[in-house]
Amino acid sequence: MIEVKNLIKNYGEGDVVTRVLRGIDLSIPAGQFVAIMGKSGAGKSTLMYQMSLLDQPTSGSVILDNVVTDGFDEKKRTTFRLKKLGYIFQDYALLPELNAVENVEVPLLMLGLTNAEAREKASRGLEAVGLGHRLHNRPSQLSGGEQQRVSIARAIAQKPDILFADEPTASLDSVSSEDVIKVMRDLHAKGQTIVMVTHEPEYAAFAERVITLEDGQVVSDKLQTAKGM
Amino acid sequence: MFKDTLRVGFMLGWKQIRHASKWTTGLIIFIMMLTFLNLVAVSGILVGLIEGSVKTYEDQFTGNVFITTPTGEKSIEQSPSLISTIETIPGIASYTARYTGGVTVEANYRERRDPKALRDTVGTTIVGLDPMIEDEVTNLSKNIVEGEFLTNQDGGYVMLGANLLEQYSPLGQGDDVGYPTLSNIKPGSRVRITVGDATKEYIVKGILKTKVDEISRRVFVTKGEFVRIAGRTDLNLNEIAIRAEEGYDPALIKRDLVESGAKDIAVVRLSREGLPQFLLDMIDTFAMLGNGISSVGLIVSSITIFIVIFVNAITRRKYIGILKGIGVSASAIELSYVIQSLLYVAVGSAIALFLIYGVMVPFFNAHPINFPFSDGILVAPLSGTIKKLVILVIATLLAGYIPARMIVKRNTLDAILGR
Ligand SMILES: Nc1ncnc2c1ncn2[C@@H]1O[C@H](COP(=O)(O)OP(=O)(O)O)[C@@H](O)[C@H]1O
Ligand SMILES: [Mg+2]
Numbered sequence: 001m002i003e004v005k006n007l008i009k010n011y012g013e014g015d016v017v018t019r020v021l022r023g024i025d026l027s028i029p030a031g032q033f034v035a036i037m038g039k040s041g042a043g044k045s046t047l048m049y050q051m052s053l054l055d056q057p058t059s060g061s062v063i064l065d066n067v068v069t070d071g072f073d074e075k076k077r078t079t080f081r082l083k084k085l086g087y088i089f090q091d092y093a094l095l096p097e098l099n100a101v102e103n104v105e106v107p108l109l110m111l112g113l114t115n116a117e118a119r120e121k122a123s124r125g126l127e128a129v130g131l132g133h134r135l136h137n138r139p140s141q142l143s144g145g146e147q148q149r150v151s152i153a154r155a156i157a158q159k160p161d162i163l164f165a166d167e168p169t170a171s172l173d174s175v176s177s178e179d180v181i182k183v184m185r186d187l188h189a190k191g192q193t194i195v196m197v198t199h200e201p202e203y204a205a206f207a208e209r210v211i212t213l214e215d216g217q218v219v220s221d222k223l224q225t226a227k228g229m
Numbered sequence: 230m231f232k233d234t235l236r237v238g239f240m241l242g243w244k245q246i247r248h249a250s251k252w253t254t255g256l257i258i259f260i261m262m263l264t265f266l267n268l269v270a271v272s273g274i275l276v277g278l279i280e281g282s283v284k285t286y287e288d289q290f291t292g293n294v295f296i297t298t299p300t301g302e303k304s305i306e307q308s309p310s311l312i313s314t315i316e317t318i319p320g321i322a323s324y325t326a327r328y329t330g331g332v333t334v335e336a337n338y339r340e341r342r343d344p345k346a347l348r349d350t351v352g353t354t355i356v357g358l359d360p361m362i363e364d365e366v367t368n369l370s371k372n373i374v375e376g377e378f379l380t381n382q383d384g385g386y387v388m389l390g391a392n393l394l395e396q397y398s399p400l401g402q403g404d405d406v407g408y409p410t411l412s413n414i415k416p417g418s419r420v421r422i423t424v425g426d427a428t429k430e431y432i433v434k435g436i437l438k439t440k441v442d443e444i445s446r447r448v449f450v451t452k453g454e455f456v457r458i459a460g461r462t463d464l465n466l467n468e469i470a471i472r473a474e475e476g477y478d479p480a481l482i483k484r485d486l487v488e489s490g491a492k493d494i495a496v497v498r499l500s501r502e503g504l505p506q507f508l509l510d511m512i513d514t515f516a517m518l519g520n521g522i523s524s525v526g527l528i529v530s531s532i533t534i535f536i537v538i539f540v541n542a543i544t545r546r547k548y549i550g551i552l553k554g555i556g557v558s559a560s561a562i563e564l565s566y567v568i569q570s571l572l573y574v575a576v577g578s579a580i581a582l583f584l585i586y587g588v589m590v591p592f593f594n595a596h597p598i599n600f601p602f603s604d605g606i607l608v609a610p611l612s613g614t615i616k617k618l619v620i621l622v623i624a625t626l627l628a629g630y631i632p633a634r635m636i637v638k639r640n641t642l643d644a645i646l647g648r
Contacts, residue, residue, distance in 0.1 A: 054554060054642045074641070075559070082556020093551040093645065097244040107555050109240065112233050154555065 145176025261577025272519020357455020550644025
């Protein structure tokens with residue numbers, strides 16, 4: 001569950017202040033698949049960073065699973081992300097020295113799983129996104145779509161309460177994009193809460209709610225019937 | 230959580246090492262090795278120069294504890310009671326008692342046709358000793374360069390220090406060398422020795438050459454001969470060199486001697502206390518110089534590690550951000566860099582340790598550097614080496630940790646987005 005209250009994010013100070021988020025109020029119940037849309041520069045990524053605790057808002061509240069996260073220090077936010085949140089970046093953000101299964105293992109090891117447990121869990125996660133045959137390939141030996149699926153496997157390995165995905169298909173061709181979206185849809189079907197930024201209406205169609213941002217404000221918020229559900 | 234931090238830190242550090250350029254890693258390890266060698270060997274050789282001479286001095290002349298005649302006295306009063314005291318003190322492996330006195334030695338007097346010509350004489354110290362016991366304590370027989378070492382039966386024979394002889398004089402040949410020497414002396418030559426009014430002719434038995442000037446400038450006869458020529462009937466000694474048992478602290482022997490009253494009749498010193506001050510100053514100076522040079526090396530290598538880790542971390546800033554982004558703790562990431570620097574110092578110093586103790590120390594012990602005043606060795610006591618290793622490890626860890634910390638501390642999102 002995500003609650004955002006009067007969220008404001010400004011960059012800079014004084015005369016040159018850029019007001020990126022201008023008071024956003026949102027409530028996303030557990031299990032919902034939300035698509036966030038809007039023009040480039042509308043503030044979508046900035047909103048995602050605030051909700052996923054990667055950044056701190058200028059003012060306002062972010063409440064995740066009934067935990068008020070305002071005023072969390074860096075360490076607390078890191079631990080919270082580890083335990084409760086998954087994040088999928090547009091450019092995959094994999095570690096080049098680690099192979100696919102090792103990339104997925106990192107957060108699991110950090111959570112205290114034994115090496116064997118982590119390996120087992122990471123392998124199953126990769127199989128679930130169709131990469132059972134690529135466990136030991138390094139990111140440079142994988143296609144963009146495969147890398148993004150490794151990134152998804154990493155984000156969901158520890159079963160996060162909320163999965164964030166910021167334009168997960170923007171760097172992919174349409175075939176790979178569809179693979180990724182199918183994974184998202186399957187996750188949602190199992191009850192995963194998902195917040196996904198996308199430019200593509202055909203991918204937003206898989207969500208059950210579409211929120212549109214413009215100039216740092218919510219200009220539309222619609223429920224819809226998710227495609228394929 | 231701490232255990233997981235360690236585990237993830239190790240894993241990340243290890244993966245980075247494995248995928249780092251072999252050349253860079255090799256080069257850094259090489260630098261660490263040089264640093265450690267520099268840390269240990271430079272001061273070790275500098276100190277070893279002097280230490281070699283101190284050791285020779287101790288081995289061949291004074292022993293670990295040296296008892297001498299007080300200034301102004303002719304000899305050590307009540308020597309027999311001092312000797313009985315020595316016999317009761319624990320920790321003494323052996324000791325040698327010596328009589329000494331001033332003499333004039335003359336050579337080539339038979340060949341001298343012109344009575345007005347300059348006589349070939351030198352003034353020196355004569356030592357009366359028990360050759361067998363002396364050899365047990367000082368191994369002087371190893372330093373015979375011509376002829377043979379004295380035996381107890383050698384009445385009428387003398388052993389000469391090489392520096393008294395023209396052909397061995399360290400200052401060169403001829404009569405203008407600064408101090409007089411005897412010419413044409415070899416084993417079998419005859420010399421005349423004068424003590425006060427008494428003069429006696431001796432046959433040269435052997436020639437002793439060592440780097441201890443006090444020995445190379447003396448002449449040696451048996452105790453019996455000494456008593457005869459010097460007329461020393463009171464049997465009072467002049468010096469006693471005591472060798473401590475292996476591993477026994479000579480300071481304890483000195484303490485026991487002093488407590489038993491030896492101090493009232495003689496001067497009791499540890500070998501080092503008997504050294505001229507300039508030599509002690511030189512040891513300190515060289516050690517300081519060595520440490521100074523090493524410190525510069527230490528700073529240079531710390532900076533090298535610092536730069537390597539800093540550059541490494543800054544080029545990987547995005548990945549550091551991602552790691553934090555997916556929930557890896559800052560300390561695990563910092564640890565991954567500390568582990569890298571730890572590897573550099575571990576491998577580098579392991580190689581250096583091998584070179585020092587496996588190659589250099591044995592080499593210099595077998596082939597001391599031949600200096601005029603000493604046999605230079607490499608002094609690298611294990612305790613000092615460990616201390617230096619600890620310093621190097623700490624310096625390296627800091628040099629790895631600080632830059633990693635600097636980068637890890639930066640804003641996570643900025644790092645991920647590269648802004
Ligand atoms: N660090 C920053 N400093 C100043 N302006 C920024 C910064 N980051 C983002 N912005 C501005 O905030 C606005 C929203 O950016 P962003 O959230 O990335 O948009 P979107 O993801 O919707 O394309 C943009 O106009 C961008 O220029
Ligand atoms: Mg964006």
